[in-house]
Amino acid sequence: MKKCAYTRPLNDQELRSHLEHGDTITFSAALKDWQEIERQVERLGFGSDYTVSRGSRPQLAGLQRHTRVTPLRERA
Numbered sequence: 362m363k364k365c366a367y368t369r370p371l372n373d374q375e376l377r378s379h380l381e382h383g384d385t386i387t388f389s390a391a392l393k394d395w396q397e398i399e400r401q402v403e404r405l406g407f408g409s410d411y412t413v414s415r416g417s418r419p420q421l422a423g424l425q426r427h428t429r430v431t432p433l434r435e436r437a
Contacts, residue, residue, distance in 0.1 A: 362432075370398070373405060379430075380407045386430040395428040402430060409433075 362383040370388075371379070379386050380402065388398065399413040412433055417426045 373401065376401060377405050380405060380411060383432050385432065388428040388430075390426040398428055398430065 362385070364385045364387070365379060366387045366389065368389045371386075376386075388395075395413060395415045402408055402411050402413055410433055412431050414429050414431065415426065416429060
């Protein structure tokens, strides 16, 4: 398990690899369509193992938005 950050969308193979390893993935504000990421997670069969959330962090220039894909529970 590790934490990964991306500024671009991942193809199915890249995302599946992260999901299989139980990684937490953060996508920067450059990816505006968090719902597309959520649909991709579900399509790959990990909808019951992961949650997709949209958040923001305060920065000097205002709020920086991000999308996070997080495992619901640790894998054994």
